[in-house]
Amino acid sequence: MRLTVRSAQAVLGAPNWQASQPLWQRVPKRDAEGQRLADFMMIAPALKGRDAEELAPWLTLVEGVLKRFDSAVVFADFNLQLNLLWVSHRCRPGLGSELVAALRAAAPQLRLVGHVPDMAG
Numbered sequence: 860m861r862l863t864v865r866s867a868q869a870v871l872g873a874p875n876w877q878a879s880q881p882l883w884q885r886v887p888k889r890d891a892e893g894q895r896l897a898d899f900m901m902i903a904p905a906l907k908g909r910d911a912e913e914l915a916p917w918l919t920l921v922e923g924v925l926k927r928f929d930s931a932v933v934f935a936d937f938n939l940q941l942n943l944l945w946v947s948h949r950c951r952p953g954l955g956s957e958l959v960a961a962l963r964a965a966a967p968q969l970r971l972v973g974h975v976p977d978m979a980g
Contacts, residue, residue: 882936882938882945885934885936886898886934886936886945886947887933887934887947890933890949894949894950895950896933896934896947896948896949896950897947897948897949897950897954897955898934898945898946898947898948899945899946899955899958899959899971899972899973900943900944900945900946900971900972900973901943901944901946901959901962901969901970901971901972902941902942902943902944902969902970902972903942903943903944903966903968903969903970904942904968904970905968906939906942906968907942914939917966917968918937920965920966921937921944921962921965921966921969922935923965924958924961924962924965924966925946925958925962927961928948928954928957928958928961930949931948931949931951931954931958932946932947932948932958933947933948933949934946934947935947944962944969946958959971
């Protein structure tokens with residue numbers, strides 16, 4: 860698995876830059892064995908307006924976390940224009956939570972889309 864980063868401008872040392880089809884056309888729905896995949900989306904609003912020198916190390920951190928889950932993560936895409944990270948992974952109970960926690964620990968700027976925080980605490 861390699862983190863794909865998409866933007867109109869290149870960032871120094873970015874993992875893998877490419878312009879491509881819309882996300883909905885590229886996201887895999889099943890793995891090579893035909894099993895359904897789970898996915899989640901995270902935003903990084905704090906990155907808006909950052910320059911290339913600041914973004915490259917951050918992207919390397921995110922890619923490093925995803926590589927720790929290399930056997931489970933099937934697809935990852937970061938859209939810099941939208942500050943949006945999409946991750947598709949094999950289904951396993953608790954894996955989505957593990958991935959999100961690991962990503963948040965390495966890159967606290969990331970926020971899970973659709974997550975409703977506990978109102979009590």
